[in-house]
Amino acid sequence: MTIQSKMIEARPAPNSTIGAVAWLRTNLFSGPVNTAFTLLGLYLLYVLLTPTIQWAFINADWVGTSRDDCSREGACWVFVNARLGQFIYGLYPGSEIWRVNLTFATFAGLIAWLAIPRLPYKRWVALATLVGFPVFAYFLLYGGHFGLPVVQTHRWGGLMLTLVLAIVGMVGALPIGIMLALGRRSEMPIVKSFCVVFIEFWRGVPLITVLFMASVMLPLFMPTGISVDRLIRAFIGITLFQSAYMAEVIRGGLQAIPRGQEEAAAALGMGYWKRMGLIVLPQALKMMIPGIVNTFISLFKDTTLVMIIGLFDLLGIVQAALSDSRWLGFALEGYVFAAFVFWIFCFSMSRYSQYLERKLHTGHRR
């Protein structure tokens, strides 16, 4: 028997418990059942992914100008390539596209300014985004002033229209939703019942019905010769519909704020609007970020429904392109492209909301 007088040096963990092999063994091959499932999973992945990759990349055609450049063995990205401008800007006149670019560059700039913590004058920039920007965007996109030719809304389309619809819907629905949520919790009977009726009515009908009413029935009720631009009809329909959902999300947040908060604020002598604006809403909205973003993402995707009223949003313009007799038969490519664009936007929104949650986290997480 030997006596060790020195501390034994720490030895590295046995090879069987570290590294990729060990990770595989514990997580994927830890028993006969798990091994069988892992192999089955790998086989399924192989079966599903191989043709997909072959179709989308290996056999795909990337360069060309017409359908004859496509072998049709794989995806024909030539189609998406040839139509890319149209998918993004719709039928917006080519010489005026800079106006769309400028509008969205400005918007991206304003949002970036608000999102980067170091930059000053947040309050003014926020005001410019909410009040100044819509006016600016209207003059730039629609035109008719300052020497810009008018671009009728029936020429708007593609990703641009999807974004315009989504942004108008979001910017419009949030304040209306907050008002409705507060109104529904109000003790004034008329305000309260109005809000309840409004919310329950708009939540009770599907968006597709709302758009359909706006596009098919509304013109019949209007006096002859008076017609509201169909894009404005869609704006109003989407905003009212979405604000009802937003109101319920926000009401959920308001109910999670302990009554003591409001009572304490009242004890300090604050009036109703100060209590709400400074104490209750900031806490409620912060808590409701996942819910609000969820509503926004679903709104972003719901904008595709405007297709049924003849507006060419991203999906609509893809479908219109599919019916060009020179490009028949590339439906799959078109839909895959549209899905990919939607995914990028929705995923970015969801990441941004997670970032916001972390940033605004003040230790209340339960």
Add this chain to the structure above:
Amino acid sequence: MLSKKNKLVLLASAGALVLGATTVAQASTLDDTRNRGAVQCGVSDGLPGFSAPDDQGEWQGLDVDVCRAVAAAVFGDAEAVRYISLNAVERFTALQSGEVDVLSRNTTWTTVRDTTLGLNFTGVTFYDGQGFLVSQDLGVSSAEELDGAAICTQSGTTTELNLADYFRANGMEFDPIVFDTSEQTVGGFEAGRCDVLTSDTSQLAALRIQLADPDSAIILPEVISKEPLGPVVRQGDDLWFNIVKWSLFAMVNAEEFGITSENVDEMLDSGSPDVARLLGQDGNYGEAMGLNADWAYNIIKQVGNYGESFERNVGMGSPLQIERGINALWTEGGIQYAPPIR
């Protein structure tokens, strides 16, 4: 203090301001169109060969050419058109409410539509009919051999009803398989869900191109329904009705006289009295419609005659490769016939 009435007026005018894009109709569609500087034309939201935006974002198609012809007649400029895409459900409302001046959207002329909707059909741009597409392998050469077949069709159209009528009339059974969009219908046909695909013949050609191997399928000779497609206008404005009607007739007459967009300038001094009347050199036939004497010249110069439009959009000059068939001129065995201009 404002009286109640004043308040209402104020509210209403505020409302009108909000609506922004409101327009007040004048008495006649022609005046409205002139003031606007463009014809508002209702087209489909994408139908191969009839109306679809091309790579440059310009609308192309047989239905679109009707809009362009009307614009050429009214303004002398075929590009003075605002295209409004409409789906099947909202098309008539859009016309009735004045959102569009002409509806040129692959619309079948039927009694009910012509007599109960307050609309007038102005002519026929395409004599369509429902037909069948079958796989070569099926070995069928006539629709009468289709007893017991599974048939793919698109929902919500008259094709479903025509199909049922035809099979009942012939004492045959069939198994309908209904899809929502044309891509799904083609997909179902390719995947073997059905033996036969039915739709209007104009669309069968477009569906056939979408097959992986277009040569594997044939279109059967039988046409089981009458689908005359044409432009539609509102009832009650006969001047506008005449303009749209004669724009189409001018195109058909031009083909009959052999006037094309290329030779129209040479034809100006052809000496034929028919041609001279059409091109506005002998008399002014546009005047009674509130148009210039060169209305038909502008249509032919900028849009082309009916045959050119047909070949370019759906005929042999297009990927659809549809035969003229009954859409040929009456002088060539078809039924396209336009009244004389005199």
